[in-house]
Amino acid sequence: MGTYSERNYLNTPTGIKSWLFTLDHKRIGLMYLFAIMTFLFVGGMIALVIRLELLNPGPDIVAADIYNRLFTLHGAIMIFLFIIPSIPAALGNILLPLMIGAKDVALPRLNLLSWYVFVAGACIAMYSIISGGVDTGWTFYTPYSSTTDSAVISMTFGAFVLGFSSIFTGINFIVTVHKLRMPGMTWFKMPLMVWGLYATAVIQILATPVLAITLVLLILERTWSIGIFDPMMGGDPVLFQHFFWFYSHPAVYIMILPGMGIISELITTFSKKKIFGYKAIAFSSLGIAFLSFMVWGHHMFTSGQSEFSSMIFSVITFLVGIPSGIKIFNWLATMYKGRITFETPMLYALIFLFTFSIGGLTGMFLGSIATDIHLHDTYFVVAHFHYVMMGGTVMAFLGGLHYWWPKIWGRMYNETHGRISAILVFVGFNMTFIPQFILGSQGMPRRYYMYVERFHTLNIVSTVGSWILAAGFFLMLYYLVISLFNGKPAGNNPWGSLGLEWSTPSPIPPENFDDDLKFEHGPYDYDKVIAEKTI
Amino acid sequence: MSHPAHLQHHFSDSEQQYESSKLGMWLFLLTEVLMFGGLFCAYAIFRAWHPEMFYHAHKMLDVTMGTINTVALITSSLTVALAIYSIQNNRQKDTVRYLTITILLAVVFLVIKYFEYAHKIHLGQLPGKFYTYGGIEEANPHLFFSMYFIMTGLHGIHVLGGIAVISWVIVRTKRGEFSSDYYTPVEMVGLFWHLVDLIWIFLFPLFYLIG
Amino acid sequence: MDTNKTLMLPGAKSTIAGDVDSLFNFILYTTGAIFILVVVVMMYFAIRYRQRSGKAEVTSGRDYNHVLEVIWTVIPSILVMVVFFWGFKVYMKMNIIPRDAIEIKVTGQKWFWTFDYDEGINIVNELVIPVDTPVKLLMSSQDVIHSFFVPSFRTKMDVLPNRYSLLWFESTEVGEYDLFCTEYCGKGHSEMIGKVRVLPKVEYEKWLVESAVEDTTTPLAELGEQLFKKKACFTCHSIDGSRLVGPSFKGIFGNPVKHNDGTTATVDENYIRESLLDPQAKVVDGFAPVMPTYQGQLTDREIDGIAAFIKTLK
16 A cells, blocks of 8 residues: 655645745646646637537537637647647656656756746737637638738737747756756666657757747738738748748647657556667657658648649658657557556557557558648548547547656546546547548538538537547546545555656655665666556 | 855756756757748748849948947957956956946947938838838838848847846846856856847848848 | 449549549558557557566566567558659649640639639639530639639649639539638638539530620529629628628618718619729728629629619518
């Protein structure tokens, strides 16, 4: 039976001020976690309304311009306020120093600043709701975004501010990984989660500034009509697309790379097996980060860009898929001859392998120019990126959340509820989005408020799927909240993992580790060491 | 174990703390370069589309004023370097003096920029829809001035930011917080100021000296 | 009835559709096979290597196999290169426009399509083309970006406000096919849909001749009603009093309207004429100035017809 560590970062020191001005990475991470879970809830509710509206071909519950505002809000919230900060800023903040044996991140004040910048950016972005909403889609394409009368400025300015929060986190993580690894923690003994966060941070600092300047240009275009994106004034709306995707395609990897990091941790822990192909997985993260900057044009195969550019973007797009495949195969090989158990986090890891494989493989249809011409801007694309973002990142995030929950709170959730919820999420997710692949290849365009009758049946299936998915999430909300009050104490190491973060008490002490912390074994040395489960 | 006042609890020694701050600053400067990089890209595209217009529009800029500004900024880069050199040798008074000169040069830069802007505003050589000047024959001359005002404007904001952080470092130096043992903030604002200078070194030929 | 339709794809009705479908199906089957392989291996390992006893033991330390890493890097690489070259080859075929293609001018605007033929025909939301003949579309937009998409032809191209984009296809079967706008363009995006009507060559020629002649026989009000549908006025104006993007036509004729600059005017024939040709001159209070001009797109008799039609809507 595990014990609950009485003196921990949650209660030492106490008082509201000790939270608001905390420099402790764990508290900042927890505040991030609270914020992003709130936005996940809001974004998810909006998704349910969208799916309900699409239950029937005609207008159902909201008007067309409200619908347009809802899907814009859903995209903007989920991307800028949930997925991008989810794993790095929330879980990563708590775990990165623990995983490399550090007492904190390298630049704690910058870390706190990034949280406040995040809150400010979120408030500015959300102000757009009360000032009329935004109806451009989260991609803000010009000239629509520079001419519509909706609240584009507050939303884009919010995203601009959020970008700084993301940059600050990225800088912090890179410096932390370079400078604060404990003695003995060499680059190739770091947990793969840290490699994932590191590669993510590299993209964050390289890509986000370009988005920042793009959004500034868009705001200036709206306020002063500077003419850069305005075809009537000698500008070019397609230029905006280039700028936008130069950030936003790498941003996809900002979202998925840390998720892949989590999966490496989950599969090794619950298979009690040394990771297969450590270097292949680590270098594939860097390879993805590098190639991700050269594929943005695959969003623009139908925009009229030159055939030569389309060819180059297409071929690099295929190359960027290879490292993801390598990861999948290495994870599978890790399970070989393991001692596998199926607690909730492992279920999410297996779900990830299933859904992310679909997400990655359907990318083949979209990377190939000839088939992309047909599928571009249809529901096929919607399904594809939900399989990558939700089937990939969110499943990994949920796995990570359940995996480290006992470490963060010191208490276990109800395991049976956890498994039921995971299965509901799996069934609901596939039922929601598999029909959308078919709808898309049948020709249903995305961002459609109404649709023609022949798409009706599959839309019904998809909407019903969204209810099952929602049921899974509500169950999760219930048992996670309950666990905070009457969950069983977890002890240091409820899963018997060899990760460094499991060697310290749960919840974590304010100083993370004792001063005499030694590097005794690598995070995946299951062939040499057995760690006792504390539950 | 000795524990200097400036050393934060999570670092094991001053060296590690200094290295961390420096790496962090370089990464931040990299993001600045990339942000301006986006604008340079836009500049390159529009110049490639309208080479004649850019050539004629650039004649509206005052090369003399631009040159004075360039000299002012390069000199200020020198003084900021001297300030760091002084603090490394524990000469706090010299540090304050050099940093003050740096700020004065930055103010000179901004005053000259103000006169340039005022002249352009007077003539209506303005971005986008505010453009009313009639002296350039090629199409879309407002695009040149859009790029000019955005890029020099963003740079100007950085000069203002530089003045603010240098003032803050002056105050702290006067309080005696820095010495040859610990002068990281002085060096960091120095790095930032060099970047501000460097960006201007690119802006100057791209706008004032189109051949 | 719909030939070569599959679960995933609608019927292939253009010369390039078959090529696209072959590639689509190739990717579908190969990725499907890879996916099944991954899931089967995962399930097998999960069951075969599940923990059987409570006793903790160390596991195998084999963590690298050179041959395996090479295999699962090289085989997918070869596969994706095959798909890349195949995709590029078909794309090139899509892009080479036959010299003898008939040319039609396409204009996209919020929220309808206009098709202009060399013969002086101008129709809305219905593209009429002959079968087995290459057709080249010269497309541009009046406002924001739209995208021209005919699923059955497997073809799509963005329609931009500052330049012409080109698209061509050759339909292989007589029939009516959906035309969608796929680039989000605002409130009426999902209603910016039309039809592509493919006619046998002879009937197409007949249609050209008939449509080019100005209609002088239909009664005015009836002509107006036809135009109301043909020009897609209904996207923005209702005839039952409900509020859409623009004001409803019901009961406005002969009655005063208030404008957004505070003035008022009575709706009569001249007012309607001005609203059609210079829509921004007077904008009804509470509505956005988004109506496009119909200058040059309507004959005088057609304008008379629309006025007569509105007069009937009591």
